[in-house]
Amino acid sequence: MKTYLRFMCLILAVTLMTACASPTAEPLPTAGSDEGELTTIRLPMGFIPNVQFAPYYVGVEKGYFREAGIEIEFDYSYETDGITLVGSNNLQFSIASAEQILLARAQGLPVVYVMNWWQGYPVGVVAKSEQGIKTPQDLAGKRVGIPGTFGASYVGLRALLTAAGLTESDITLDSIGFNAVEAIATNQVQASVIYVNNEPIQLQAQGYDVDVIRVNDYVQLSSNGLVTNETTIAENPELVRAMVRAILRSIEFSLNNPDETFEICKKYVENLAQADQEVQKAVLEASIEFWRNDPLGYSDPVAWENMQEVLLEMNLLTQPLELEKAFTNEFIP
Numbered sequence: 001m002k003t004y005l006r007f008m009c010l011i012l013a014v015t016l017m018t019a020c021a022s023p024t025a026e027p028l029p030t031a032g033s034d035e036g037e038l039t040t041i042r043l044p045m046g047f048i049p050n051v052q053f054a055p056y057y058v059g060v061e062k063g064y065f066r067e068a069g070i071e072i073e074f075d076y077s078y079e080t081d082g083i084t085l086v087g088s089n090n091l092q093f094s095i096a097s098a099e100q101i102l103l104a105r106a107q108g109l110p111v112v113y114v115m116n117w118w119q120g121y122p123v124g125v126v127a128k129s130e131q132g133i134k135t136p137q138d139l140a141g142k143r144v145g146i147p148g149t150f151g152a153s154y155v156g157l158r159a160l161l162t163a164a165g166l167t168e169s170d171i172t173l174d175s176i177g178f179n180a181v182e183a184i185a186t187n188q189v190q191a192s193v194i195y196v197n198n199e200p201i202q203l204q205a206q207g208y209d210v211d212v213i214r215v216n217d218y219v220q221l222s223s224n225g226l227v228t229n230e231t232t233i234a235e236n237p238e239l240v241r242a243m244v245r246a247i248l249r250s251i252e253f254s255l256n257n258p259d260e261t262f263e264i265c266k267k268y269v270e271n272l273a274q275a276d277q278e279v280q281k282a283v284l285e286a287s288i289e290f291w292r293n294d295p296l297g298y299s300d301p302v303a304w305e306n307m308q309e310v311l312l313e314m315n316l317l318t319q320p321l322e323l324e325k326a327f328t329n330e331f332i333p
Contacts, residue, residue, distance in 0.1 A: 046078065097151070147176070
């Protein structure tokens with residue numbers, strides 16, 4: 001709730017501020033000027049530098065963005081900051097999760113999701129095998145860790161509870177920040193909400209046998225992707241098309257060349273070269289499985305309908321939105 005209130009304050013602040021002030025064989029459209037100048041795009045990522053952002057690092061290193069007439073500047077600020085800046089047209093693009101798009105549009109921010117990146121919802125629950133927590137129903141009566149009651153982790157947990165016929169009052173929820181590995185290892189909690197491509201791999205590397213409950217096995221939800229705004233779509237659709245197709249080329253390369261992709265990440269992720277290589281490669285490989293889609297970048301309307309239903313059930317939305325305005329497949333080749 002604190003993050004939700006912070007999000008609302010950001011919306012108000014930026015509104016006041018503005019009031020005062022892929023198929024690789026196909027050629028990519030050029031986003032720059034007729035003289036060949038590059039369009040600089042500051043891209044909020046929503047998290048710290050990480051191998052999970054591999055396609056974007058690939059796009060820079062392989063020149064896919066430059067060929068599209070774009071120069072990328074990575075911005076690792078909060079997801080809600082990026083959504084607010086894009087919604088107010090202070091930035092053209094951001095990486096964000098689907099629930100943030102719907103929450104922003106409910107508050108009047110004209111953001112639009114134009115490319116699906118994570119085909120499946122990557123949130124889940126992990127527990128040591130000795131706990132016997134193998135299904136959402138097994139969470140009843142358990143102490144469950146979570147970064148906080150906000151964002152994709154909270155949405156994913158609520159979706160699992162609903163699938164099991166449980167409510168939040170059926171569990172003991174413990175806000176542990178982003179310390180799920182330590183909290184599970186030391187038995188601070190019996191289970192924890194995590195990203196299935198990350199913390200379970202780290203726990204297994206430490207020698208723990210774990211069970212993972214994946215949200216995606218119980219309900220299909222739209223996840224992270226590329227976001228722009230209605231003004232950019234109306235006034236510069238070729239920029240949107242160029243951005244989308246450059247990213248899709250980068251995803252395609254990452255899918256087909258995981259080893260080279262991992263080496264590229266070392267230039268962008270601090271201390272990655274000194275980290276446990278097997279663990280970090282496993283995180284990348286697990287992430288890659290979420291990027292596969294046919295076609296790449298496509299948004300499934302059913303996943304958006306399900307996401308809206310979850311947010312309505314959580315009372316984060318008070319009424320249904322026009323989903324056809326929240327996302328589009330117009331820019332997918």
